[in-house]
Amino acid sequence: RREHTVGGWTLLRVHSGSPKALLDHLLSSENEDPEYLPTFLLCFQTFLPLPDLVTALLRVHASYMAAIANDAASPAVDGGGVTRQQHKRACYVLSGALDRADTAAQPLPTDLSRGVAAMVRDLIAHGRAEMAQQLRRRLHQDADRTAEKRQEPAEIPLSALHVSALRTSILELSSVAVARELTRRDAARFGAVKESEIFLWRKVQSREKSPSVYAMIDHFNQVSLWAASLILNEHSLRDRARMYCKIVDVAKHLRKLHSFNSLLAVLSAFHSSAVHRLKQTAEMAGVKTRSALARLQALMSHADHYATLRAVLATTRRPAIPYLGMYLTDITLVHHGNPDYLDPDKTVVNFGKCRRIFEIIRAVRQFHADPQFALGEDIATARVLGNLEALSSNDLYDLSLHVEPRQPPPSESAA
Secondary structure, three states, X not given: OEEEEEOOEEEEEOOEEOHHHHHHHHHOOOOOOOOHHXXXXXXXXXXXXXXXXHHHHHHHHHHHHHHHHOOOOOOOOOEOOEOHHHHHHHHHHHHHHHHHOOOOOOOXXXXXXXXXXXXXXXXXXXXXXXXXXXXXXXXXXXXXXXXXOOOOOOOOOHHHOOOOOHHHHHHHOOHHHHHHHHHHHHHHHHHHOOHXXXXXXXXXXXXXXXXXXXHHHHHHXXXXXXXXXXXXXXOOHHHHHHHHHHHHHHHHHHHHOOEHHHHHHHHHHHHOHHHHOOHHHHHHHOHHHHHHHHHHHHHOOOHHHHHHHHHHHHHOOOOOEOOHHHHHHHHXXXXXXXXXXXXXXXXXXXXXXXXXXHHHHHHHHHHHHOOOOOOOOOHHHHHHHOOOOOOOHHHHHHHHHHHOOOOOOOOOOXX
């Protein structure tokens, strides 16, 4: 344990221990650490199999109920060495563990399922109906919920769009409307991301395990290609510079909306080799546009692990959508840079690592919990944006070479 001062209070926080010791501390009345329980529930499967945890918690329940049956405990005193508060906590831990466990990959053994069902009946008989209902829901919830695909936000089918004049239509839309529509789409995807998907990402990047995370990544990449395509589809230098300015203006409004994920997606278009090399286009766009773009790029820079963006996010009013990739990188680095156990025999769990993982996921959770965007769909804008049709990276680069061919190197002056 180590001492930590939080809000003027000194707390003893556990940073390592055996699986049994960590579980005992979880149920201990001396545990006053408010972050210990959510951290344990998030990470317990890395060091304690679900059946072992359920068995231990059922044992706590059995001890408490046996004591009550023998009139050895009142509601406020020990029951077989287990207080009512500890029993209540054990029930809560069991509910949380069943909710977070991947029961599709590792189904709960039949005898343990029956044990939990018996526990539900005990709770009902002793007037704990609310907790009983919660446990029953967890026990019978769809076993393959962890593998189900999140329904992606519906896009308007191409057949319903009139996009023959897409490029000019984008220019006719207000930049605010375009930024709001991009934010609306991103907000729906961000809201669908589960904590469990981010937790699993630390170890395995899988579409099956983290479908909503991949939905955000795919949308991010599509927005970037879309923005680059809009610029490069303009064949005259003047029109291309005009579109360049338009996309920068959209980015400015994304910043005002605190839509940081979409903001970086749009800025990524300017970092792409196809757009970055358009020196003539950038020059014609003007100093004001280039300066605005540079300020936004400095804000979203990955330098020092996105230090500038983190500082801005810490003081940004909600609602806001952070750049999810920053947290995915954080959790991957923590996982690979810290051992799960602190001894060769793998008996001492590195709970400090669990705490760091919890802090990363808590940061994302705060954006989920805060007030959300109330952006109604603008049908006209949605139709023009459509499904964000875009060229591939290779095609964009070929088009870039076509609209602004490489300049021949200056010839050496005659001797």
